[in-house]
Amino acid sequence: MGEVKHLCLVKFKEGVAVDDVLKGMTQLVSEMDMVKSFEWGQDILNHEMLTQGFTHVFSLTFASADDLTSYMNHERHAAFAGTFMAALEKVVVIDFPVVLAKPPPLLPA
Amino acid sequence: MGEVKHLCLVKFKEGVAVDDVLKGMTQLVSEMDMVKSFEWGQDILNHEMLTQGFTHVFSLTFASADDLTSYMNHERHAAFAGTFMAALEKVVVIDFPVVLAKPPPLLPA
Numbered sequence: 001m002g003e004v005k006h007l008c009l010v011k012f013k014e015g016v017a018v019d020d021v022l023k024g025m026t027q028l029v030s031e032m033d034m035v036k037s038f039e040w041g042q043d044i045l046n047h048e049m050l051t052q053g054f055t056h057v058f059s060l061t062f063a064s065a066d067d068l069t070s071y072m073n074h075e076r077h078a079a080f081a082g083t084f085m086a087a088l089e090k091v092v093v094i095d096f097p098v099v100l101a102k103p104p105p106l107l108p109a
Numbered sequence: 110m111g112e113v114k115h116l117c118l119v120k121f122k123e124g125v126a127v128d129d130v131l132k133g134m135t136q137l138v139s140e141m142d143m144v145k146s147f148e149w150g151q152d153i154l155n156h157e158m159l160t161q162g163f164t165h166v167f168s169l170t171f172a173s174a175d176d177l178t179s180y181m182n183h184e185r186h187a188a189f190a191g192t193f194m195a196a197l198e199k200v201v202v203i204d205f206p207v208v209l210a211k212p213p214p215l216l217p218a
Binding site: 004005007009022025029035037038039040044045047051052057061065091092093095096097098099100101102104105 | 145
């Protein structure tokens with residue numbers, strides 16, 4: 001099994017300082033060596049019918065399922081997750097082995 | 110603005126031939142040059158409280174928002190999307206410019 005991703009779709013509660021949450025998450029994963037990479041984004045289409053109200057995506061990539069487990073069980077993740085979850089109105093979390101069905105071109109276009 | 114992702118979280122209707130849907134999607138994006146890369150995955154944690162019943166993730170990466178628009182407006186996407194949406198019990202779609210907060214290491218670990 002290759003890379004594993006930990007993906008969160010969230011809708012923040014009203015009044016939450018989203019920038020602070022983003023800073024905290026970026027800081028956390030930058031210091032956790034088992035996190036291979038981290039990207040996030042904010043929806044730009046705003047079709048409520050399609051987004052179901054979710055506004056942000058957070059995607060952590062791990063080299064293996066063991067690294068994901070190690071991250072999930074780390075006390076610093078647990079501490080952050082408590083604060084994070086309290087800031088959310090709703091959330092979906094999916095963890096999945098990555099199937100790269102169409103790889104990116106080797107050279108930048 | 111750099112890469113843009115088109116992300117779908119889905120729960121299929123009972124009885125849907127998921128493998129056929131996956132084959133159709135892989136075939137479609139492999140023939141659409143504006144799709145830079147395509148990956149998908151199936152949840153392995155199965156915590157209903159976290160997954161909200163969603164089981165699969167589909168993630169398409171585009172080099173630009175223009176490429177995403179070009180894909181969304183393509184007649185072949187429209188044809189596939191009709192069949193795809195009919196196979197789903199529920200779906201969330203998010204489109205977002207990628208913020209790469211922690212890039213992967215340059216060399217494989």
